[in-house]
Amino acid sequence: MAMNGLLLINKDKGMTSRSVDNKIMRHFKTRRVGHLGTLDPFAEGLLIIAINEGTKVLPYLENDTKTYIATFELGIETSTLDNTSEVIKKIDVPKLTKSEIEAVLVSFLGEIEQTPPQTSAIKVDGVPLYRYAHKGIKKEVPKRKVYIHKIRLLSYEAPFLEIEVMTGKGTYIRTLGKDIALKLGTIATTIKLVRTKNGQFKVEDAQKIDDIDNLRIIPIDKALGHLISIDVDETQKEDIRNGKVIMLSRLEPLLVATYERKVLAILERSSPQLYRVKRGFNL
Numbered sequence: 001m002a003m004n005g006l007l008l009i010n011k012d013k014g015m016t017s018r019s020v021d022n023k024i025m026r027h028f029k030t031r032r033v034g035h036l037g038t039l040d041p042f043a044e045g046l047l048i049i050a051i052n053e054g055t056k057v058l059p060y061l062e063n064d065t066k067t068y069i070a071t072f073e074l075g076i077e078t079s080t081l082d083n084t085s086e087v088i089k090k091i092d093v094p095k096l097t098k099s100e101i102e103a104v105l106v107s108f109l110g111e112i113e114q115t116p117p118q119t120s121a122i123k124v125d126g127v128p129l130y131r132y133a134h135k136g137i138k139k140e141v142p143k144r145k146v147y148i149h150k151i152r153l154l155s156y157e158a159p160f161l162e163i164e165v166m167t168g169k170g171t172y173i174r175t176l177g178k179d180i181a182l183k184l185g186t187i188a189t190t191i192k193l194v195r196t197k198n199g200q201f202k203v204e205d206a207q208k209i210d211d212i213d214n215l216r217i218i219p220i221d222k223a224l225g226h227l228i229s230i231d232v233d234e235t236q237k238e239d240i241r242n243g244k245v246i247m248l249s250r251l252e253p254l255l256v257a258t259y260e261r262k263v264l265a266i267l268e269r270s271s272p273q274l275y276r277v278k279r280g281f282n283l
Helices: 017-028 052-056 098-105 129-134 173-183 209-214 232-239
Strands: 004-009 033-036 044-051 068-073 076-078 085-088 109-116 144-157 160-167 188-199 230-233 254-259 262-271 275-280
Touching: 004 017, 004 052, 017 033, 017 044, 017 209, 033 068, 068 173, 076 254, 098 144, 098 173, 160 173, 160 188, 173 188, 232 254, 232 262, 232 275
Parallel strands: 044 188, 076 188, 230 254
Antiparallel strands: 004 044, 033 044, 068 160, 068 188, 076 085, 109 144, 144 160, 254 262, 262 275
16 A cells, blocks of 8 residues: 655755655655755755655645754855855954844844845756856846744854744745844854754654654645544535535635545635535545
């Protein structure tokens, strides 16, 4: 029987997110594998991997918040804004108090603008930026709006600044570190980054990829636990299987339809009391 659902991987530093996908593909002999929220090779922590029918769940988790613990070294800057490249600039770090740092951190709460790093995977003219960067080509990158839900100081022992931050979709922590440092009157490079949470999932519940023989699967119903679930009758089940619109006295924009504890589909409200199949599952 094919595995369907999510795997929580505690990614080690030095691995690409894609290499984790590839190991899962080879081990479980399936090409239907994907991940949620790419972690750079230097980053560690929670990486959500979807397998088989679980890949259909990923679009419904994309807007979940992500929490990171980041360590920045102030006073230095590298070409990639992390510790995987050469130092291109050094300056003195001003004396900073805890209250000064906290005041700057608070100023980043809410919606902010970021310029993604030149080594990011954002595509310009159909090509990821990091490929241009590897050839020494610098591209104009438009600013983007991102959202910071929470941010707090964990420690500061000059020149090392450690913070915890909860972000919305598309936030670059390397860029956040650079922008925080700028407001503190200096520069910075991210030297450690750990993702600790992604939506409802925590790194404490994740496993190392080396334990691939004993990985625990999160079933589809648990993966969609943030959505309201309803149990349908047999007639409704057949209508859903056939892609028909069904009538429900509900108000939610999305519902998970189940039959005998198995997920049938994600339903989308198309008009008052009418729901259509947004995404079906073959379980």
